[in-house]
Amino acid sequence: MAQGTGGEARSRLRRVGAVLSEHVSPTVDADSSLEIEVVDSVAEVGRERWNGLVERSSRGSVFHRYEWLAAVESGLGYPARHLVVRKDGNVIGCLPNVVVGIEKTPFKRLSSAYPGFGGPLLPTDTMDALERVLDAVPSHCGGRTIVHQIRGLDAGYLRYNDPLQERGYRPYRRECRFLLDLTQGHDAIRSGMSRTRRRGIEHGEDGDYEIVAEDITRGNLRRFHRTYERVMDRVGAAAYPFSFFDALRPMADRLLLLTIRIDGEYAGGMLEILDDERDAVHGFFAAVPREYFDDHASELLYDRVFQWGIDHGYETYDFGSTTTDFTDGVFRFKESFGGRAVPVLVWERGCSPLWRLVKIGRSLYWPYYT
Structure with a gap:
């Protein structure tokens, strides 16, 4: 089987830049050159472009990579709602998301990402891109999808805590x-x-x-x-x-x-x-x-x-x-x-009044939930 190449080579890999360009017809925000689009599969962006973004982002991980997300989409059948950030036609950021069930309920959550860990990858225009991505999330919930969840891999995602909470995300800690x-x-x-x-x-x-x-x-x-x-x-x-x-x-x-x-x-x-x-x-x-x-x-x-x-x-x-x-x-x-x-750093943002009821029910079988 293929094996790891060692820490030094992997560090060099993370420093490699990638020119990420592909023409897609996005919805343009008139107030910014940034464009936010939802794609139903990583295949719509392409392996090279998607992995190039992961490799040049300080927060990128194996769980953000094209191959992992493609396996989640095809092997588990989870519908994808990946938010892609473009500037002048180039992919400069993303927030991978899939729709999964909420335990012990008939409802669903939009999760970034599951299984594994996700969160936004925004190596350039970070604050502007983060605000626009988070503002776009509610429009991709609806019906039985009542909450958005972000599962960060490490403490580096704490940098996003204040903007997340300003937009209604609340942390909870029941995993380590x-x-x-x-x-x-x-x-x-x-x-x-x-x-x-x-x-x-x-x-x-x-x-x-x-x-x-x-x-x-x-x-x-x-x-x-x-x-x-x-x-x-x-x-x-x-x-x-x-x-x-x-x-x-x-x-x-x-x-x-x-x-x-x-x-x-x-x-x-x-x-x-x-x-x-x-x-x-x-x-x-x-x-x-x-x-x-x-x-x-x-x-x-x-x-x-x-x-x-x-x-x-x-x-x-x-x-x-x-x-x-x-x-x-x-x-x-x-x-x-x-x-x-x-x-495990997790933030949740309700997208429906039903989320409050689900949280109350969840606290009954997870007594230490906050």
């Missing part, structure tokens, strides 16, 4: 992520783990096991997905369909599929997302059947991906989102690897 510093080296990472995790790795290493990086083929993804579905069913969570995994294959150079075999038998694996824009490895999907827990398959896989990330020049391992409840088992498991908890 654990980030592990890979630059400290593998020995220091192991030392920072809980005693339980260290012992699990040590006991697992005494067994007969093998971990390999698999090619991103349809067959390998299919095998992983079957195990992933079993695991999600066991924990009572909804699984993404195989169509989404299959749609990720065009971004194979941004995926790492690790498989573990114990006593020669397939024992699960992990599908990691490689964020070269942020020098980070995202632990997005893990699938280890219960029967391999006593063999410490999960600990062995995490330990190996940490070493892989170090070897390939990545700076951070991101365990992905979890609840902020320290009594939750997933929270404690991720915390035990020694990562640093950071909040």
Whole structure:
């Protein structure tokens, strides 16, 4: 499979400028040379132009890239409402959005973005572009789509907090992520783990096991997905369909599929997302059947991906989102690897009177919602 090129090369990539031009018939604001348009697919902008914008934006990430958003559109069937900013015909900014369901309700939200993390990419004319993009959002809600949500990847999105709140967006914090510093080296990472995790790795290493990086083929993804579905069913969570995994294959150079075999038998694996824009490895999907827990398959896989990330020049391992409840088992498991908890930055803006009712209902089953 294709692998990461190292932190130095990725930093050079982010500095590469791109000339982004394509003729589209937008709606022009008479008071500005900026033009805001909604597109129903990243395909309407094009791979080269869209990714060029991502690569020259300080906030760009793998979740903003053409290939990820195309997989969300085609593999999950989420309708896209991407807001594109143009100046003199050139693409200078965007706010990716897809329409997804609101949990436990018949309503929908416009989300930037989901799954993953999004938010505006506005490397030039930032304030003017941000105001115009945010002002355009309500016209792309309506019907059962009653709220707009922005999920920022990191604290850098706090720069937009005041303009967001001025336009009715409200922050809420019910998710966090654990980030592990890979630059400290593998020995220091192991030392920072809980005693339980260290012992699990040590006991697992005494067994007969093998971990390999698999090619991103349809067959390998299919095998992983079957195990992933079993695991999600066991924990009572909804699984993404195989169509989404299959749609990720065009971004194979941004995926790492690790498989573990114990006593020669397939024992699960992990599908990691490689964020070269942020020098980070995202632990997005893990699938280890219960029967391999006593063999410490999960600990062995995490330990190996940490070493892989170090070897390939990545700076951070991101365990992905979890609840902020320290009594939750997933929270404690991720915390035990020694990562640093950071909040997931989320802002929401109601686009319908129904949103107030949904918030009241949501607070009943998320008692710590604010």
